[in-house]
Amino acid sequence: MANDFTRQRSAAEALPADLADGLERLRPEAAHAVLSQMTAAEAAQVLIELEVERATRLLERSSPDQIAAWVEALAPNAAADLVARLAPERRREVLAGLPLAVASAVSALLRHPPDSAGGIMDDRFLSVRAEQTLAEGLDRLRTSPPRKSADVAYIYVTDEAGRLVGVVGVRDLLFAAPDRRVHEIMDPQVHHLRVTDDQEAITRQIERYRYSALPVVDARQRLVGVVRITDALRVAEAEATEDMQLMVGMSGEEQVHTRWSAAIGKRLPWLGVNLGAALLAATVVSRFEDTIGRWTALVVFLPLISAVAGNAGVQALTVIIRGLALGDVVRGDAARVLRKELAIGLVNGVGLGLALGLIGYLWKGSLVLGIVAGAAMGLNQVVGVLSGVLVPFGLRYCKIDPAMASSIFVTTLTDILGFLVFLGLAAFALRAFGL
Amino acid sequence: MANDFTRQRSAAEALPADLADGLERLRPEAAHAVLSQMTAAEAAQVLIELEVERATRLLERSSPDQIAAWVEALAPNAAADLVARLAPERRREVLAGLPLAVASAVSALLRHPPDSAGGIMDDRFLSVRAEQTLAEGLDRLRTSPPRKSADVAYIYVTDEAGRLVGVVGVRDLLFAAPDRRVHEIMDPQVHHLRVTDDQEAITRQIERYRYSALPVVDARQRLVGVVRITDALRVAEAEATEDMQLMVGMSGEEQVHTRWSAAIGKRLPWLGVNLGAALLAATVVSRFEDTIGRWTALVVFLPLISAVAGNAGVQALTVIIRGLALGDVVRGDAARVLRKELAIGLVNGVGLGLALGLIGYLWKGSLVLGIVAGAAMGLNQVVGVLSGVLVPFGLRYCKIDPAMASSIFVTTLTDILGFLVFLGLAAFALRAFGL
Numbered sequence: 001m002a003n004d005f006t007r008q009r010s011a012a013e014a015l016p017a018d019l020a021d022g023l024e025r026l027r028p029e030a031a032h033a034v035l036s037q038m039t040a041a042e043a044a045q046v047l048i049e050l051e052v053e054r055a056t057r058l059l060e061r062s063s064p065d066q067i068a069a070w071v072e073a074l075a076p077n078a079a080a081d082l083v084a085r086l087a088p089e090r091r092r093e094v095l096a097g098l099p100l101a102v103a104s105a106v107s108a109l110l111r112h113p114p115d116s117a118g119g120i121m122d123d124r125f126l127s128v129r130a131e132q133t134l135a136e137g138l139d140r141l142r143t144s145p146p147r148k149s150a151d152v153a154y155i156y157v158t159d160e161a162g163r164l165v166g167v168v169g170v171r172d173l174l175f176a177a178p179d180r181r182v183h184e185i186m187d188p189q190v191h192h193l194r195v196t197d198d199q200e201a202i203t204r205q206i207e208r209y210r211y212s213a214l215p216v217v218d219a220r221q222r223l224v225g226v227v228r229i230t231d232a233l234r235v236a237e238a239e240a241t242e243d244m245q246l247m248v249g250m251s252g253e254e255q256v257h258t259r260w261s262a263a264i265g266k267r268l269p270w271l272g273v274n275l276g277a278a279l280l281a282a283t284v285v286s287r288f289e290d291t292i293g294r295w296t297a298l299v300v301f302l303p304l305i306s307a308v309a310g311n312a313g314v315q316a317l318t319v320i321i322r323g324l325a326l327g328d329v330v331r332g333d334a335a336r337v338l339r340k341e342l343a344i345g346l347v348n349g350v351g352l353g354l355a356l357g358l359i360g361y362l363w364k365g366s367l368v369l370g371i372v373a374g375a376a377m378g379l380n381q382v383v384g385v386l387s388g389v390l391v392p393f394g395l396r397y398c399k400i401d402p403a404m405a406s407s408i409f410v411t412t413l414t415d416i417l418g419f420l421v422f423l424g425l426a427a428f429a430l431r432a433f434g435l
Numbered sequence: 436m437a438n439d440f441t442r443q444r445s446a447a448e449a450l451p452a453d454l455a456d457g458l459e460r461l462r463p464e465a466a467h468a469v470l471s472q473m474t475a476a477e478a479a480q481v482l483i484e485l486e487v488e489r490a491t492r493l494l495e496r497s498s499p500d501q502i503a504a505w506v507e508a509l510a511p512n513a514a515a516d517l518v519a520r521l522a523p524e525r526r527r528e529v530l531a532g533l534p535l536a537v538a539s540a541v542s543a544l545l546r547h548p549p550d551s552a553g554g555i556m557d558d559r560f561l562s563v564r565a566e567q568t569l570a571e572g573l574d575r576l577r578t579s580p581p582r583k584s585a586d587v588a589y590i591y592v593t594d595e596a597g598r599l600v601g602v603v604g605v606r607d608l609l610f611a612a613p614d615r616r617v618h619e620i621m622d623p624q625v626h627h628l629r630v631t632d633d634q635e636a637i638t639r640q641i642e643r644y645r646y647s648a649l650p651v652v653d654a655r656q657r658l659v660g661v662v663r664i665t666d667a668l669r670v671a672e673a674e675a676t677e678d679m680q681l682m683v684g685m686s687g688e689e690q691v692h693t694r695w696s697a698a699i700g701k702r703l704p705w706l707g708v709n710l711g712a713a714l715l716a717a718t719v720v721s722r723f724e725d726t727i728g729r730w731t732a733l734v735v736f737l738p739l740i741s742a743v744a745g746n747a748g749v750q751a752l753t754v755i756i757r758g759l760a761l762g763d764v765v766r767g768d769a770a771r772v773l774r775k776e777l778a779i780g781l782v783n784g785v786g787l788g789l790a791l792g793l794i795g796y797l798w799k800g801s802l803v804l805g806i807v808a809g810a811a812m813g814l815n816q817v818v819g820v821l822s823g824v825l826v827p828f829g830l831r832y833c834k835i836d837p838a839m840a841s842s843i844f845v846t847t848l849t850d851i852l853g854f855l856v857f858l859g860l861a862a863f864a865l866r867a868f869g870l
Binding site: 289312329 | 706
C-alpha cells in the first residue's frame with residue numbers, strides 16, 4: 001500500500017514537516033550533513049518543507065548529482081519549485097542529470113511564474129477521452145501509477161485534441177454500466193483555471209466553489225494540469241502573510257526563523273522610506289515652530305492626535321486590503337466603501353474629539369486648547385479613514401500591490417494633514433484670541 | 436447525476452456565492468424578497484455564503500417554518516452554522532419544526548464551539564468496520580447517499596465500539612481482492628483531530644500533512660465526523676483576517692460590506708484605548724515642556740522618531756504574530772526570536788540614527804541636535820523591536836490572543852520610551868552645553 005500515510009512515516013516515524021522544523025534550528029553545515037544521511041525521497045520531502053532561503057543555502061552546498069536525485073524523487077511541481085531556487089548554471093547542470101521525461105516536465109513548469117496556476121499545478125492527473133467506454137476509463141484508473149487516493153476523486157474528460165470538455169466523479173464512473181460512453185455520464189460544465197491565473201484568482205475560485213481540485217487549461221483550452229486545494233491552502237496562507245508584511249514595509253517572505261542579516265535587507269529600505277515620509281510631516285511641524293514656542297502645551301497633543309488618527313486610518317486600510325485579497329471588493333465598490341468609512345470617521349471623530357477636548361481643557365486648564373485639540377482630533381479621524389481608503393485604491397489604480405507599504409503611506413498622510421489642521425487651528429487661535 | 440457541479444448551477448446558471456454577492460448589495464427587505472423566490476435548497480446555499488451579520492438580519496425577517504425548510508436543505512454542519520445565528524427562542528422553534536434526525540444532528544454540532552473541530556466537522560462520512568470484507572465495504576460505498584465525489588477518497592475504519600482504528604484509500608478498497616478483510620489492507624496509523632481542537636490546530640495539521648480531510652474523534656476515540664480541507668481553507672482565511680484586524684484594534688469579523696454603524700461599535704472602543712495609551716505618552720512629553728520651550732527645534736523630531744520606531748516595532752510584531760498563527764514559533768523560541776530582533780534593531784538603529792543625525796545637523800545647523808536626534812532614533816529602533824517581541828509573547832503569556840490590539844501596545848511603548856530617551860537626552864544636552 002503505497003499511499004501517503006506510509007510514505008510520510010519513514011525516517012523513524014518523523015514527518016518531513018517536523019524534520020524541516022528541526023533542520024531550521026541547525027547550522028547550515030549540520031543541516032546538510034543530516035540531509036545527506038537520508039534517502040533521496042526523504043531528503044527531497046524535507047527540502048520542500050524548508051523555508052525558501054534556508055533551502056537555497058542547502059542546495060548551494062550540494063552537488064548537481066545529489067540535487068538531481070532529490071528532484072527525481074519529487075512530484076514535478078515540487079521539483080520545479082526546488083529547481084527554481086538554483087542559480088541558472090547550476091540549474092542547467094541539474095536538468096542535464098535528469099531523465100528526459102522528468103527534465104521536460106520540470107522545464108515546462110518553470111516557464112510559468114511560481115505563483116500562477118501554471119506554476120502551482122500538478123501535471124500528473126487522470127483524464128479519459130469523451131468517446132471511451134466507462135470500462136476503459138476504469139481500467140485507466142486501475143493502471144495509473146499509485147498515488148494519493150484523493151487524487152482520483154474527479155477524472156477530467158478531454159476530446160481528441162486534448163481539450164477539456166467535462167468531468168466525471170469516480171463514483172459515477174464506478175457504478176454506471178461499464179459499456180456506456182464517458183460523454184454520456186460526464187458533466188460538460190467544468191470550472192477550470194487558466195495557466196496564467198494568479199494566486200488570488202485560484203484561492204478565490206477554489207474557496208468559492210468548494211472543489212478539492214480544479215483543472216488547468218492552456219491558451220488553447222487543452223488540459224495541462226490540476227491545482228489541488230492543499231496547494232491552494234498554502235498559497236492562501238502565503239498571500240495573507242504577504243499582505244500583512246507588505247502593509248508595514250516588509251518583503252512578504254520573511255519568516256520567524258529568517259536570518260537577521262537577510263531580514264535587515266528587507267526591512268531597512270522601507271524604514272528609510274518611512275523616515276523620508278516622516279521628514280515631510282516634520283517640515284509641516286517646522287513651519288509652526290514659532291506657534292509652538294509661544295504655546296508649548298501644543299506639543300503634548302501633537303503625537304497624540306497623530307497616533308489615534310493613524311490607527312483609525314490603518315483600521316480602514318486593513319479591512320480594504322483584506323477585502324481586495326478575498327475578492328469582496330470589486331471594481332465600482334470604491335464609492336460605497338468611501339461612504340461607509342466617511343460615516344465611521346465622522347462619528348468616531350465627534351466622539352474622540354469631544355473626549356480629547358474635555359481632557360485638554362481639564363488637564364491644561366485652557367478652553368481654547370481643548371477646542372483646538374478636540375477639533376483637530378475630530379477632523380483628523382476623517383483624514384485617517386480617507387487615507388485608509390485612498391491609499392489602497394490609489395496603489396491599485398497605479399497597478400501596484402495595494403498592500404505595498406500602505407500603512408506607512410496612510411500614517412504619513414494622516415500626520416501631514418493632521419499636523420496642518422492642528423497647528424493651523426492653534427496659530428489661528430493664537431492670533432484671534434491674542435493668547 | 437446529482438453531484439455538486441449540476442446542483443450549483445441552478446437558479447439560472449448563477450452560483451450561490453455570486454448570488455450572495457448580489458444580495459449583499461441590496462437592502463434587507465429586497466434581499467429577503469429575492470430569497471423567498473428561490474427554492475429552499477437555493478436559498479439555503481445563498482444564506483451560508485452571506486456574511487454573518489447580513490444573514491442574521493435576513494433570518495430575523497423569516498418565519499420559523501421558512502428557516503426550518505432552509506436548515507433541512509443544508510448539510511448538518513452548515514445547518515448548525517445557520518441555526519447558531521438565531522436568538523435562543525427562535526432557535527427552539529426552528530429545531531422543533533425539523534425532522535428528529537436533522538434536529539438531533541444539528542443540536543449535537545451546536546454543542547461544540549463554532550471554531551472547534553467539533554463545530555466545523557461534517558458528521559456525514561463513510562466508515563467501515565475493521566472485520567468487514569472489502570466486498571462489504573465496497574457495497575457500503577455504493578449504497579451511501581449520493582454526495583460530492585471528493586467525499587469518498589478515504590474511508591475510515593472503526594472497531595466494534597465505533598473507535599477510529601485505521602483508514603483505507605478508496606482505490607485500495609477497489610483493487611484488492613474482495614474477500615480480504617478491511618483490517619488487512621487498512622493503514623492503522625491515521626492522523627486525526629479531537630472535537631475540541633481549535634481553528635489553528637486544524638489548519639496546521641491539514642496544511643502540514645496535506646490531507647484533503649481529517650477524521651475527528653471524541654474523548655473516547657470514537658469517530659464522530661470529518662473536517663474537510665475546503666472548510667479548513669475558510670477557517671485559515673478567517674484566522675488571517677482576524678489576526679490582521681485584532682492587531683490594529685478591530686473585532687476580527689468586520690468585512691468591507693459590514694454596515695458602518697456596526698463597524699463603529701467594534702472600532703471606537705479600541706480607538707478609545709489608543710487615546711488612553713497615547714495620553715500616557717503625552718504625559719511624558721508634558722514633563723519636558725520646559726525643555727521644548729527653550730529648544731523648539733526638538734518638536735520637529737518628536738513625531739519623526741515616534742513614527743519610524745513604531746513601524747520598526749510593528750514589523751517585528753507582524754512576523755511574530757504570523758509565526759505564532761502558522762505554528763512556526765513554538766515554546767522556547769522566544770529567546771531566539773529576541774536575539775534576531777535585537778540584532779536587526781541594532782543594525783537598523785545605527786543606520787537610521789546616522790541618517791537622522793546627519794539630516795538634523797544639516798537642516799537645523801546644530802551638531803548637538805543632530806547627535807541627540809540621531810542617538811534617540813538609534814536607541815528607539817532597539818526599543819521598537821523589543822516591544823514588537825515582548826508585546827505578543829507577553830499577551831500570550833497572559834492567555835490573551837497575542838494579536839489583540841498589539842500594534843496599539845507596541846506603538847505606545849515605543850512612543851513612551853522613545854520620548855523619554857529623546858527628550859531626556861535633549862534636557863541633558865541643554866544642561867551640559869548650556870544651550
